[in-house]
Amino acid sequence: MYVYDQYDHQIIRDRVAQFRGQTDRYLTGELSEDEFLPLRLQNGLYVQRLAPMLRVNVPYGMLNSTQLRKLAHIARHYDKGYCHISTRQNIQFNWPELAEVPNILAELAEVEMHATQSSGNCIRNTTSDQFAGIAPDEHIDPRPYCEIIRQWSTLHPEFAFLPRKFKIAVTGASDDRAAVQVHDIGLQMVSNDAGETGFRVLVGGGLGRTPVIGSLIKDFLPQEHLLSYLDAILRVYNLNGRRDNKYKARIKILVRAMGAETFAAKVEDEWQHLKEGYTQLTTEEIDRAKSFFTEPSYQSIDDNQADADLSSLRGEHKAFDKWLNRNVRTHRKAGYAAVTLSLKPTGVAPGDITDRQLEEIAKLADQYSFGEARTTHEQNIVLGDVRKEDLFQVWQAAKDAGFATPNIGTLTDMICCPGGDFCSLANAKSIPIAEAIQRRFDDMDYLYDLGDIDLNISGCMNACGHHHIGHIGILGVDKKGSEFYQVQLGGSAGSDASLGKVLGPSFGQEEMADVIAKLLNVFVENRQGDEQFIDTYRRVGLAPFKERAYAKVN
Numbered sequence: 001m002y003v004y005d006q007y008d009h010q011i012i013r014d015r016v017a018q019f020r021g022q023t024d025r026y027l028t029g030e031l032s033e034d035e036f037l038p039l040r041l042q043n044g045l046y047v048q049r050l051a052p053m054l055r056v057n058v059p060y061g062m063l064n065s066t067q068l069r070k071l072a073h074i075a076r077h078y079d080k081g082y083c084h085i086s087t088r089q090n091i092q093f094n095w096p097e098l099a100e101v102p103n104i105l106a107e108l109a110e111v112e113m114h115a116t117q118s119s120g121n122c123i124r125n126t127t128s129d130q131f132a133g134i135a136p137d138e139h140i141d142p143r144p145y146c147e148i149i150r151q152w153s154t155l156h157p158e159f160a161f162l163p164r165k166f167k168i169a170v171t172g173a174s175d176d177r178a179a180v181q182v183h184d185i186g187l188q189m190v191s192n193d194a195g196e197t198g199f200r201v202l203v204g205g206g207l208g209r210t211p212v213i214g215s216l217i218k219d220f221l222p223q224e225h226l227l228s229y230l231d232a233i234l235r236v237y238n239l240n241g242r243r244d245n246k247y248k249a250r251i252k253i254l255v256r257a258m259g260a261e262t263f264a265a266k267v268e269d270e271w272q273h274l275k276e277g278y279t280q281l282t283t284e285e286i287d288r289a290k291s292f293f294t295e296p297s298y299q300s301i302d303d304n305q306a307d308a309d310l311s312s313l314r315g316e317h318k319a320f321d322k323w324l325n326r327n328v329r330t331h332r333k334a335g336y337a338a339v340t341l342s343l344k345p346t347g348v349a350p351g352d353i354t355d356r357q358l359e360e361i362a363k364l365a366d367q368y369s370f371g372e373a374r375t376t377h378e379q380n381i382v383l384g385d386v387r388k389e390d391l392f393q394v395w396q397a398a399k400d401a402g403f404a405t406p407n408i409g410t411l412t413d414m415i416c417c418p419g420g421d422f423c424s425l426a427n428a429k430s431i432p433i434a435e436a437i438q439r440r441f442d443d444m445d446y447l448y449d450l451g452d453i454d455l456n457i458s459g460c461m462n463a464c465g466h467h468h469i470g471h472i473g474i475l476g477v478d479k480k481g482s483e484f485y486q487v488q489l490g491g492s493a494g495s496d497a498s499l500g501k502v503l504g505p506s507f508g509q510e511e512m513a514d515v516i517a518k519l520l521n522v523f524v525e526n527r528q529g530d531e532q533f534i535d536t537y538r539r540v541g542l543a544p545f546k547e548r549a550y551a552k553v554n
Contacts, residue, residue, distance in 0.1 A: 001062045001372060002147045002292045004112040011155065012109045015116055019043045020102035027099060042122070042160075044115025045101055049424045054093045054101055055118040056108060060128040060146040060170075061089035061375040065362040068373060070111040072358035078104050083358075085343065085351040087415055087466055088167070089127050089375040090118060094422050116154065121162045123153035123234075127169045129177040130376040133293060134384050136332045140172040140189040140197055144289035145226065148281065152227050159234050163241030164249035166234070167206075174495070179377060181205050181214045181497035182469060184251045185233060190220065197223045203233060203263065204255030207463035211499045212252040215260035217267060223286065225271075227279040232271035236263065296370040296385055301335020306388035313392050322406040322444065323395050331384075337391060339369075339383040340376070341398055342405040342413065346438040349431045350416040351379030353403075360401040368394055377466075377493075378415055380408070410447040411455050411520075412438050415466055419459030419476060420483070426459030428476025428483035433457055433512050440513040450520060453533045454493070469493040471534045472519065473500045474512070485512055489519070489545055490537050503546050518548045 004012075019039070026036040040046075044055040056071075063071075071091060075083050078100050084092040096104060108114055118125060126146045133141045149168060153159065159166070171178040172189035180186030186202035199221045205214025221229050237251045240258075255263045314321040329338040341361065344350050353361075361381055365373045368390050369383040376382055381403070386394055398404035407413045414437070417423070419430025434457055441447060456470030467473030473488035485507050488500030507515050522545050527536045537545070 001064060001143075002059070002150075008112070009109075012112075012114050012116070015043070015114070016102060016105045016109055019105060023098065023102050038120065041120040042117065043101075043105065044118035045098075046119065047424070048094065048422050049420070049426075050422065051095045052098050052101065053422065054096050054104060054115060055086070056091040056093070056113060056115050057118045057125045058089050058091055058113075058375050059150050060126060060132065060143055061130050062143070063373050063375065065365045065371045065373070067111045067113055068358050068362035068365065070107060070113070072355040072362070074104055074107060075355040075358065082352050082354045084349070084418060085353065085375050085379045085381070087377050087379065087417075087464060088125060089130075089377065090125055091375070092418075094418065119165075121164050121166075122160055123156065123162075123166045123168065126150055126153070127167070127178060127183075127377070129171050129173055130374045130382050131177060131329065131338055131384070132172065134331050134333070134336075134338055135173050135175075135177075136330055137175050138173040138332070139191065141290075141293060142170040142172040142178075142187075142189055143293045144286065145187070145189070145223070146170050147292065148226065148285075148289050149230070152230070152279070159238065162234070162238055163243050164246060164251075166237075166251070168230075176493075176495040176497070177377070179466075179469065179493040179497070182207055182211070182466075182493065183214065185230065186214050187226075192220050199223070199226065201229065201233075203267075204252040204260070206250055206252040207466060207468045208250070209247055209461045210250075210252060211463070211468040212256065213497055213499065214252075215255055215263075217260060217264035224281045224283075225275050226281060228274040228277060229267070229271055231274050231279060232267045235270050236266045240266075298333050298336065298385070299387065301387060301389070303334040303388075306335050310388055310391065317392075319399075319406070320392060320395050322448075323404055324391065326406040326408045326410070326448075327404070328391060333385075335388055337386050337388055339386050339391070339394055339398075340408045341381045341383065341403040342407055343380050343403055344407060344413050344438070345402055345405045346412070346442060347435060349418070349421075350414055350434055353381070357401055357403060360397065361403075364394060364397055378408075378413060380413075406444065407447065409452045410444075411441055411450060411453045411516075412447060414438075414455040414457060415470065416457040417459050417464035419457075419465075423459060423464075425462055426476060427461075427478040428459050428485065429509075430457045430459040430465060430474075430476060433474060433476075433485060433509065436509075436513045437516055440517065450523070451530070451532050454491075455516075456491070466493065467491075468499050469497065470500065471537070472516065477506050479506070483509060485509065487515060487519075487549070489542060490534070492534055501542055503542065503549055505550075515549055518551070519545050522548045 169183040188200040201218040202214035374382040420426040458465035458467040469491040487503040491500030
């Protein structure tokens with residue numbers, strides 16, 4: 001993974017010192033609330049319902065064991081002993097004291113982490129596939145290009161005050177696990193007929209109040225022109241994006257207003273002035289970025305023997321067999337596997353992880369995965385490079401630490417924002433809904449029979465829980481001061497991205513588990529063979545689900 005150079009270290013040290021002074025001036029009354037607001041947002045600091053919230057960047061989801069231990073230390077000494085993984089692969093602390101935030105940032109800088117540009121109207125943390133570099137279906141490792149984008153976008157003076165926040169995602173695999181179609185810019189790495197590396201460029205995707213699937217504006221962008229083309233897109237947006245209404249300021253609104261073809265033409269015109277300039281990537285620069293993502297010291301392993309040994313252990317330990325089926329993925333390297341550590345046990349807010357669990361993951365990463373781990377869009381953590389012969393030991397350790405629930409991809413592996421329990425923007429609580437559903441559907445065999453189902457929960461229209469692209473999406477809404485929940489069906493974040501359709505009038509909190517049960521019954525009654533929920537929905541449509549959901553009986 002990437003290692004900071006002298007420029008990175010100096011930038012972050014200066015930023016910490018600057019924010020320390022700004023915080024001191026605010027606390028002594030020299031800076032007003034309005035003056036401090038943009039300064040704290042530029043350093044990832046929100047003021048939530050009950051306390052400040054600090055969002056820490058995790059570029060393209062990569063963490064080393066030293067960083068994991070530092071996060072554990074911060075959770076223990078500056079927070080309440082835990083932190084939260086967001087849907088954009090970042091780490092959030094929900095209870096820091098404002099006066100201590102500069103100290104937290106200083107400690108993060110010691111391990112090459114920061115909160116710069118994790119908030120505000122700027123280019124946010126670049127995200128990617130949590131299995132980047134190890135997935136069998138991957139054509140090109142996107143991480144070096146994510147790092148190039150990170151360096152280009154960090155403190156970019158021209159794009160520090162955009163009309164609105166801006167998010168970029170990159171994938172290099174056949175199966176889109178980075179949700180590139182619902183980002184401001186989505187980049188799909190491809191090779192052309194000549195074998196040259198480049199990108200399909202999608203623009204104007206996003207969720208929130210106006211969910212939109214991104215538009216393809218360039219079929220093949222040669223890799224050397226990546227930054228100049230991004231510059232052109234951002235310039236067109238910066239010049240033409242609305243600043244009079246924050247709800248209409250995202251690039252998706254601009255692309256929709258102009259039309260994708262007109263927007264693409266404006267980008268092309270702007271690009272002609274930039275493409276041969278100083279941002280053109282040289283082979284040496286691309287190779288430099290790739291040098292930080294070299295293959296670890298894999299051993300030569302007999303894959304057939306490893307599978308045979310696992311088969312024997314499967315027969316002896318049924319719980320281990322279930323965990324292998326759900327939480328372990330195929331690796332591109334023979335004899336290795338990728339392990340997803342579930343942060344979704346019943347009774348725990350999805351995505352929350354304690355200081356002790358962080359330390360245990362650091363220990364597992366050091367022992368079994370070359371000292372690295374990855375955060376995921378689904379609010380879990382991945383150990384990317386585990387030898388198959390070590391999987392049983394990893395499972396036992398994960399089970400003892402509380403993150404071996406064999407539910408990855410099932411209904412209870414849900415995405416859930418912090419909601420009204422923490423967020424001042426939320427209309428309703430999300431976490432109690434998640435827990436009610438977890439407790440109602442605790443029969444793992446039933447969940448396995450249902451197959452893969454993406455259930456996403458947001459506490460407000462900002463859609464931090466990505467409810468628009470859940471197979472089942474739940475949105476918290478306010479009705480005259482009371483909390484209700486709207487259900488959407490048919491969303492998808494993958495290569496077949498789609499936006500969910502609203503089922504009908506919202507439901508009360510106490511109804512939600514029953515409503516989900518009714519929807520699942522319709523699925524079971526209508527599925528054909530091993531059909532997944534999303535496929536059945538697309539075949540039969542919304543009507544039978546709607547009819548059952550509002551019926552008086554199941």
